Amino acid sequence: MLVKLKVFRFDPERDKAPRYDSFYVEAKPTDRILDLLNKIRWEQDGSLAYRMSCAHGICGSDGMTINGVSELACQKLVRDYEESKEVLVEPLSVFTVVKDLVVDMEPFFEQEKAVHPPGKIALLQPVSNRENLQSIEERALFDDDIKCIMCACCVSACPISQKEDPAYVGPAAIVRAHRYIFDSRIKDSMERLTIMDKPHGAWSCKSYFKCTQVCPKEIQVTKHVLEVKRRILNELRQKT
Amino acid sequence: MIHQYDAVIVGAGIAGLTAALKASETCRVAVVSKIYASRSHSGAAQGGMAAALGNEEEDHWEWHMFDTVKGSDYLADQDMAEILAREAPECVIELEHLGVPFSRNGQGKIDQRRFGGHTRNFGEAPVKRSCYASDRTGRVIMDALYDHCMVRGVKIFNEVFARQLLVTNGKCCGVGGYVLATGEPIVFQAKAVLLATGGCGKIFKTASTAFAATGDCGQLALDAGVPLEDMEFVQFHPTGIYGLGILVSEAARAEGGILRNGKGERFMERYAPTLKDLAPRDIISRAILTEIREGRGVNGKDYVLLDLTHLGKEQLEQKLSEVTGFVKTYLGIEADKTPIPVAPTCHYMMGGIPTDAQGRVLADGQAKVFAGLYAAGECACVSVHGANRLGTNSLVDLVVFGRRAGADIAKYVAENQLPPLPENPEDLFASEIKSFLESSGKETTAFIREDMQRTMSQMCNVFRDEADLTKALGKIRDLKTNNRSLGISYKGLAFNYELEDAFELGNMLKAAETIVFSALQRKESRGAHYRSDYPNRDDTRWLKHTLVFQTSNGLEVQYKSVVVTRFEPKARTY
Numbered sequence: 001m002l003v004k005l006k007v008f009r010f011d012p013e014r015d016k017a018p019r020y021d022s023f024y025v026e027a028k029p030t031d032r033i034l035d036l037l038n039k040i041r042w043e044q045d046g047s048l049a050y051r052m053s054c055a056h057g058i059c060g061s062d063g064m065t066i067n068g069v070s071e072l073a074c075q076k077l078v079r080d081y082e083e084s085k086e087v088l089v090e091p092l093s094v095f096t097v098v099k100d101l102v103v104d105m106e107p108f109f110e111q112e113k114a115v116h117p118p119g120k121i122a123l124l125q126p127v128s129n130r131e132n133l134q135s136i137e138e139r140a141l142f143d144d145d146i147k148c149i150m151c152a153c154c155v156s157a158c159p160i161s162q163k164e165d166p167a168y169v170g171p172a173a174i175v176r177a178h179r180y181i182f183d184s185r186i187k188d189s190m191e192r193l194t195i196m197d198k199p200h201g202a203w204s205c206k207s208y209f210k211c212t213q214v215c216p217k218e219i220q221v222t223k224h225v226l227e228v229k230r231r232i233l234n235e236l237r238q239k240t
Numbered sequence: 241m242i243h244q245y246d247a248v249i250v251g252a253g254i255a256g257l258t259a260a261l262k263a264s265e266t267c268r269v270a271v272v273s274k275i276y277a278s279r280s281h282s283g284a285a286q287g288g289m290a291a292a293l294g295n296e297e298e299d300h301w302e303w304h305m306f307d308t309v310k311g312s313d314y315l316a317d318q319d320m321a322e323i324l325a326r327e328a329p330e331c332v333i334e335l336e337h338l339g340v341p342f343s344r345n346g347q348g349k350i351d352q353r354r355f356g357g358h359t360r361n362f363g364e365a366p367v368k369r370s371c372y373a374s375d376r377t378g379r380v381i382m383d384a385l386y387d388h389c390m391v392r393g394v395k396i397f398n399e400v401f402a403r404q405l406l407v408t409n410g411k412c413c414g415v416g417g418y419v420l421a422t423g424e425p426i427v428f429q430a431k432a433v434l435l436a437t438g439g440c441g442k443i444f445k446t447a448s449t450a451f452a453a454t455g456d457c458g459q460l461a462l463d464a465g466v467p468l469e470d471m472e473f474v475q476f477h478p479t480g481i482y483g484l485g486i487l488v489s490e491a492a493r494a495e496g497g498i499l500r501n502g503k504g505e506r507f508m509e510r511y512a513p514t515l516k517d518l519a520p521r522d523i524i525s526r527a528i529l530t531e532i533r534e535g536r537g538v539n540g541k542d543y544v545l546l547d548l549t550h551l552g553k554e555q556l557e558q559k560l561s562e563v564t565g566f567v568k569t570y571l572g573i574e575a576d577k578t579p580i581p582v583a584p585t586c587h588y589m590m591g592g593i594p595t596d597a598q599g600r601v602l603a604d605g606q607a608k609v610f611a612g613l614y615a616a617g618e619c620a621c622v623s624v625h626g627a628n629r630l631g632t633n634s635l636v637d638l639v640v641f642g643r644r645a646g647a648d649i650a651k652y653v654a655e656n657q658l659p660p661l662p663e664n665p666e667d668l669f670a671s672e673i674k675s676f677l678e679s680s681g682k683e684t685t686a687f688i689r690e691d692m693q694r695t696m697s698q699m700c701n702v703f704r705d706e707a708d709l710t711k712a713l714g715k716i717r718d719l720k721t722n723n724r725s726l727g728i729s730y731k732g733l734a735f736n737y738e739l740e741d742a743f744e745l746g747n748m749l750k751a752a753e754t755i756v757f758s759a760l761q762r763k764e765s766r767g768a769h770y771r772s773d774y775p776n777r778d779d780t781r782w783l784k785h786t787l788v789f790q791t792s793n794g795l796e797v798q799y800k801s802v803v804v805t806r807f808e809p810k811a812r813t814y
Contacts, residue, residue, distance in 0.1 A: 042686035046738035047730035054450040059279040099735045131336040133348035
């Protein structure tokens with residue numbers, strides 16, 4: 001079948017303003033949208049820029065906006081868009097476009113870094129040269145967080161990050177903080193809660209659930225943000 | 241732009257980050273990666289990391305060492321296999337102390353599960369040795385290392401493509417390349433450089449590896465005069481999703497999954513009566529293709545089934561959620577209800593840049609250390625995997641030898657001065673890009689790459705013979721010639737992925753040529769290298785490592801002996 005892709009284009013060396021190009025690609029219903037983009041770059045237009053690597057939803061490179069939704073291009077198939085006349089491919093929102101579908105990810109990774117208290121990630125002092133003990137139940141408290149691949153789809157879909165509070169640390173960084181705060185082995189959770197309690201931290205979230213809806217790894221992002229807020233109230237503010 | 245560091249690490253996977261973390265205890269370290277560091281392919285490792293912790297049942301490092309040596313079809317250097325098995329437990333504990341969220345057992349210890357080729361008491365029965373975090377073990381190890389590197393202040397240069405090692409008076413003095421975002425040259429001057437860019441699975445049509453796996457460091461080493469070791473040994477993982485090659489972790493069989501042919505038979509009982517579906521990967525891949533060749537594929541097609549339906553939804557969700565997710569997304573299959581169509585997929589390179597136990601690159605492949613140059617991980621060959629790597633031994637290799645390399649780099653940096661750079665090093669990289677962009681060639685990357693992948697998958701796959709390999713070598717050499725007439729349609733400098741594709745293709749063609757060339761020379765069958773025309777292992781003539789050098793007369797081969805310490809080579813049955 002012939003699939004029409006309408007793709008956002010912007011070349012900083014040539015263009016004053018963005019435009020959209022349409023491409024027609026021969027495809028099977030089981031082809032990934034990433035496969036179609038590859039066919040375009042390899043066979044039709046070598047200038048098309050987008051990031052990708054593993055092509056099976058584990059490296060997190062190819063986050064983009066497909067028909068208005070933040071997605072991984074390698075996790076969406078042609079058959080997922082059977083009802084559409086064309087597939088509209090645009091960069092992630094929130095981030096600055098550098099070229100075509102490539103956005104500036106530096107602010108995203110800076111936000112991830114900011115969840116760590118400066119200096120080090122403090123663990124409980126191990127009692128021996130063996131592993132710290134952790135029960136299956138304790139380990140389960142952050143099992144969902146470690147699915148995160150830092151693709152930034154959640155941030156791109158978040159109305160707070162988009163408009164209401166552009167300085168918001170963002171859902172992905174809160175999931176990263178949650179991963180450490182809810183890990184029974186980590187002893188600096190108060191410092192992390194303090195970071196999350198700051199302006200533009202966890203309290204900026206208004207539970208739109210957009211992050212949860214788009215997460216390609218099906219992480220219950222909003223739930224974890226709420227858990228961080230509850231822990232700030234119960235542990236941090238109780239004690240201060 | 242010229243940057244100065246004590247040490248520069250090329251590649252941000254688990255080997256690179258482990259070394260970076262270790263070296264950064266005393267050195268200024270930069271990590272250079274052509275993709276964002278957290279996108280590195282170590283993150284795709286699913287099943288686990290082998291270590292004889294004995295948390296679930298009795299286990300000993302000697303058993304682990306034996307399994308590694310037997311799994312390697314006796315080609316691993318046994319002094320290195322001993323280091324791997326001995327240091328694995330402390331490396332797992334060290335990772336746990338860094339915060340790696342391993343799955344736990346009822347006592348709160350790190351849980352362990354079975355894996356292919358790992359046995360109790362020198363081959364008696366499967367043993368629980370793999371430490372894991374569901375089926376995303378690589379991801380969580382890499383994330384922990386990344387976070388620690390961040391807070392430690394390791395400087396990461398994302399989206400920088402390394403093109404050439406810089407060498408002065410026989411000493412490595414840095415590495416250079418270009419910035420993807422701008423096309424500008426970038427040079428790193430350093431006392432020590434570690435190569436850690438992983439494998440080159442993408443030279444094959446069907447592979448479990450990322451698009452980024454294009455053998456970049458192999459090319460850096462060859463161009464610096466360093467040989468590549470044992471490149472003929474390419475691992476084909478038995479269970480790639482049919483048609484796509486995406487990995488279905490061996491953990492699926494470790495948790496009880498069963499391979500069945502078109503007649504519904506559990507065929508591995510015939511090939512490996514003791515370990516069955518947990519036999520090493522080379523043996524299972526050959527078994528699957530033999531079943532298909534003899535007409536026992538499914539519905540007359542070239543795949544078999546991996547049956548997980550008896551494991552139950554809950555176990556699949558807890559232990560194999562990535563795998564069940566892949567199958568659902570790409571095949572529309574619920575793994576608890578429908579068996580998964582699978583076929584072998586290119587997965588791992590056992591061979592690579594020869595190093596010693598400290599990760600120091602051996603300039604002649606034998607004993608001569610290349611001052612200031614290190615390698616670790618899949619792109620290196622130390623050699624612990626020999627002719628076939630066991631599942632979960634890759635993550636151990638990355639951490640054990642990444643850590644050793646990091647420690648030795650710290651020592652080397654303390655004892656040595658910063659060597660001078662060659663004159664105008666940036667010009668080298670600027671002119672390389674310029675000549676590519678100005679080329680009027682008509683060949684396209686996509687066409688040559690597809691031809692290479694088809695050639696490798698048809699003629700240098702699980703089963704090989706003289707006629708196919710000879711044809712493949714001719715074909716790859718023709719493609720290398722055509723590649724000199726490559727044209728780049730897009731002339732811009734910012735994020736010119738067409739240019740990057742072209743550089744990667746050049747690297748892949750070099751890797752492909754060394755693999756076919758090495759495979760053609762080795763007239764025996766050992767581990768993953770199976771020659772239909774020489775179906776037996778021949779220890780008298782071939783118990784030795786292949787070394788391939790790039791010379792002005794083309795590739796040249798030498799050999800070096802295998803280190804045998806505790807375990808004399810024996811017939812390899814499971």
